[in-house]
Amino acid sequence: MAIHTVGKVTEAIRERVPPLTSIPLPRAVDRRLLEQRWPTRELATPPPGSGLEPVPGDAGAPLIGHSLDFMRFGTEYALRRYQTYGPVSWMGAFGRRIVSLTGPEATQIALVNKDKAFSQDGWSFFIEKFFHRGLMLLDFGEHxxxxxxxxxxxxxxxxxxxxxxxxxxxxxxxxxxxxxxxxxxxxxxxxxxxxxxxxxxxxxxxxxxxxxxxxxxxxxxxxxxxxxxxxxxxxxxxxxxxxxxxxxxxxxxxxxxxxxxxxxxxxxxxxxxxxxxxxxxxxxxxxxxxxxxxxxxxxxxxxxxxxxxxxxxxxxxxxxxxxxxxxxxxxxxxxxxxxxxxxxxxxxxxxxxxxxxxxxxxxxxPSMARKTVTDTEVLGHYIPAGTLVGVSPVVNHFLPEYWTDPRSFDPERFNEQRREDKSHRYAWIPFGGGAHKCIGLHFGMLEVKAILHEMLRAYxxxxxxxxxxxxxxxxxxxxxxxxxxxxxxxxxxxxxxxxxxxx
Structure with a gap:
């Protein structure tokens, strides 16, 4: 089993993460749905003597789990889960248990994948039938x-x-x-x-x-x-x-x-x-x-x-x-x-x-899928082999210890005088990271710039x-x-x- 950190995710670790501001939702029914609480359970029992903690989480609604919650609330749902459970948690969705890794430190462990504990096979569950053997689905030497x-x-x-x-x-x-x-x-x-x-x-x-x-x-x-x-x-x-x-x-x-x-x-x-x-x-x-x-x-x-x-x-x-x-x-x-x-x-x-x-x-x-190929550990939590994992950049992009007033639109934060995106290597990851960082990111940026340029000159x-x-x-x-x-x-x-x- 790969060990990435020493010790457990303790209250001291969580204290490094300032509390997020309350999530603004205009409709009362949306607030009630997002605040629905389900019984907390462990994902799996850690091996005796490992000193690891189980991954906390909940299954959500019967059959559908939290599938519809993320589809409806997206970033707000991911932030609320982070507030509730911290950077490593699990949820029921699409008939499976899926571990969520959020925050730059947990994200870095999965995307750098130093011990090759995480495979791209997580994507197979979602898109293999439609994007068979695309680059994003390949692993290790073949990739x-x-x-x-x-x-x-x-x-x-x-x-x-x-x-x-x-x-x-x-x-x-x-x-x-x-x-x-x-x-x-x-x-x-x-x-x-x-x-x-x-x-x-x-x-x-x-x-x-x-x-x-x-x-x-x-x-x-x-x-x-x-x-x-x-x-x-x-x-x-x-x-x-x-x-x-x-x-x-x-x-x-x-x-x-x-x-x-x-x-x-x-x-x-x-x-x-x-x-x-x-x-x-x-x-x-x-x-x-x-x-x-x-x-x-x-x-x-x-x-x-x-x-x-x-x-x-x-x-x-x-x-x-x-x-x-x-x-x-x-x-x-x-x-x-x-x-x-x-x-x-x-x-x-x-x-x-x-x-x-x-x-x-x-x-x-908003989420990058992985699957564990061996028993592993992230920030003191035990994750068994064969577990679907979702790495969520949407949480990293809103954490106030890395971003000034993270809910505001402030492009100057990327200017050379500030470069808040360099506060942590994995604070800003719209293109992913590690060996699977988007190969077309430069083309994508050029295309979007060209689109906006033509809009600006015409309208x-x-x-x-x-x-x-x-x-x-x-x-x-x-x-x-x-x-x-x-x-x-x-x-x-x-x-x-x-x-x-x-x-």
Whole structure:
């Protein structure tokens, strides 16, 4: 059994964690649901003489456990569990007992995984049926080899080419939002859904070199179905259910990539599909056809969903904090009317700060799944082999001993003069950490910056002062109402407003 710390999680350890502020919930029924208490039980009895404590927790409601609690309350639920049980606890969910590791110290043990006690097999329970053998599901030596090959698709030269491809798609799509402006000259838009369509269009264009149309729409629908299926409460292919839709979506994607793979092997395309087909390490290691198909399906999911969520969250905070919107707009308009290249996007410092703060306030992947492959211990608590484990960045991002006024929107906390994200190596982990840190994080940041840049140069957007977004965590966080915003077109400048200019 791997031992990571000396001693137990005592009251002294908990005293290092200042109490969180009360969690604000506007509706009394929500407060009552979140405050529901269940009998505390031990996960498993520690071995005699180990000096370890059992993991505390509770099973929640019969059959469904706490599955619906997290889907409904997300971050607020995770913070309440942390307040109640500390950094290591268990809960019933999806018919299983799942250990939650929260706070930077517990997170670091799982993600660094020095003793190889935690495997990626935790993801298999949720998404294996739909994202079979994606990079995130591979372990240890096999993962290291696949990541080395895949890294060839995310070099600086490749990223430069991807930006060149996505820029015109974004400009055309975003300027098109004003096509249905009302009499007053502004447009009411459900921003999340508009951005989701946009990032799907980018994914099919940049990753697959597929133009918009009926075929692209069918592929996009298959990805959406596969993503939503992973957290289905009914985990059987009941006709009309999300699980069945996800399995059907997976079959659509497999057929598409299998049919088009030979052409990509023979060609010299600049899209990600072609890049994976031709990727090779210095030792000559390459992906098999099956590897390429599995990785493409996984990367399409990972790319468009996280980019949609992050750009939606950043746009929401820019709407609620117009001084930051104007500051970012000034930088974007300073680039002129040409399509931005990778160097231009790198220079948008204000958007860097805003996006990082949005990622802190709304982690696009609120939990990272693991499974113990041996008996192990975290912060003095005994976790037996075969236990599902969830590592939750949403708690780390709100702990007041690492962040000043953690519930406030304060992008300056990421400025070089403060760098609160360096208060602990695992205080800010929207991209994960350790060997499995997101391989596409640089592409994701560039895409989100490009989206916001095009929005800033074309529109000013607002939400009512009394409006506050509520996030649905059924799969990944989505605004329950689609995030309605009012877009007001700005006066054009440069060569053209609606057309796509060249470099």
């Amino acid at each position: 290291r080899m696949h990541r080395r090959i895949m890294q060839q698709a995310f070099t600086r030269d490749r990223l430069t080419g991807y930006v060149d491809q996505l820029a015109p798609v974004l400009r055309e799509g975003i300027t098109g939002w004003s096509g249905q402006s009302g009499r007053a000259g502004w447009t009411q838009l459900r921003l999340y859904w508009a951005l989701k369509q946009l990032t799907l269009d980018v994914a099919t264009r940049v990753f697959m070199d597929m133009p918009s149309g009926a075929r692209a729409h069918r592929i996009n629908r298959a990805f959406v179905d596969a993503v939503r299926a992973g957290t289905a409460v009914v985990r059987y292919p009941v006709p009309g259910g999300r699980w069945a839709a996800g399995l059907a979506g997976r079959r659509v994607l497999e057929r598409y990539f299998a049919e088009n793979l030979p052409g990509r092997r023979d060609g010299t395309g600049a899209d990600l599909f072609a890049a994976l087909c031709h990727a090779s390490t210095e030792d000559g290691e390459r992906f098999s056809d099956a590897d390429v198909i599995n990785h493409m399906i996984f990367l399409m999911m990972a790319a468009h969903d996280t980019s949609t969520i992050t750009s939606t969250a950043a746009a929401y905070y820019l709407a609620k904090h117009p001084q930051w919107q104007e500051r970012a707009r000034e930088e974007s308009r300073g680039l002129g009317d040409e399509l931005p290249d990778i160097e231009a996007l790198d220079g948008l410092h204000t958007l860097d700060l805003v996006i990082k703060e949005a990622l802190r306030l709304l982690a696009p992947v 000013r957007w607002t939400t009512p002062e009394s409006y506050h977004v509520r996030w649905d965590y059924v799969s990944l966080p989505v605004p329950v109402d689609g995030l309605p915003v009012r877009l007001s077109p700005l006066e054009p400048f440069g060569a053209t407003r609606a057309g796509v200019t060249g470099r």
